Amino acid sequence: MIHGQTMTLWTKARPVDGILVVGDNIAHNTLRRKVLKAAANELKVGIYTVEDAPDKIQKGIDSKKNFFLISDSPQTFSQLVDNGVDFGKTLNVGPMNTRPGTKVLGRTVAIDQKDYEAFDNIANHGIDVQFQLLPDDEIKHWSTMKAKYDSMD
Structure with a gap:
């Protein structure tokens, strides 16, 4: 963190x-x-x-x-938005390393189904979920990462 x-x-x-x-x-x-x-x-x-x-x-x-x-944990941010907490319109996601049951979506990004549901919930609350490890890295948005996750069966 x-x-x-x-x-x-x-x-x-x-x-x-x-x-x-x-x-x-x-x-x-x-x-x-x-x-x-x-x-x-x-x-x-x-x-x-x-x-x-x-x-x-x-x-x-x-x-x-x-x-x-x-x-x-993205589940924590999902709980916060469900509880009406306003922490801004953008959530930057840093490293989420490989763990059992995850799908690797990119460099330092591996998520499982619970992470997926949390990111989806956050995005459905109007928050732009961005994946960016360092400030100079390209930003990848949840819609792109979600599509990649969905294509990996």
Whole structure:
């Protein structure tokens, strides 16, 4: 989620003051919390459960600061949109590495059926789901990735 070199590139492309991390499995894992905070260097990091996230995200939007909102799962973002959370009109998807039961759709993009359903739900809420590992990489949109997934039987 927060990788030093990747964060350096993204923070140059889109200035940021802090990072909001949402995910129950992250919020309840002390080691992951420590690693994320260490990886963020000087940036402030808030780590929240899905239940606590709507209020924290709204506070971030209302502030004059810029935040990256990140998670390790598209299902988390799908839950947020289902709960009426407005986190913007674009969701950038970074690396999703190969795991059992996934289909490889491109460099660093492997998704399973649950990921597919989550991305579809997010897109159906009017959010442009974009796959882009680094700022200079070509953006691939969900419609393209969905078609590729659907063609792989």
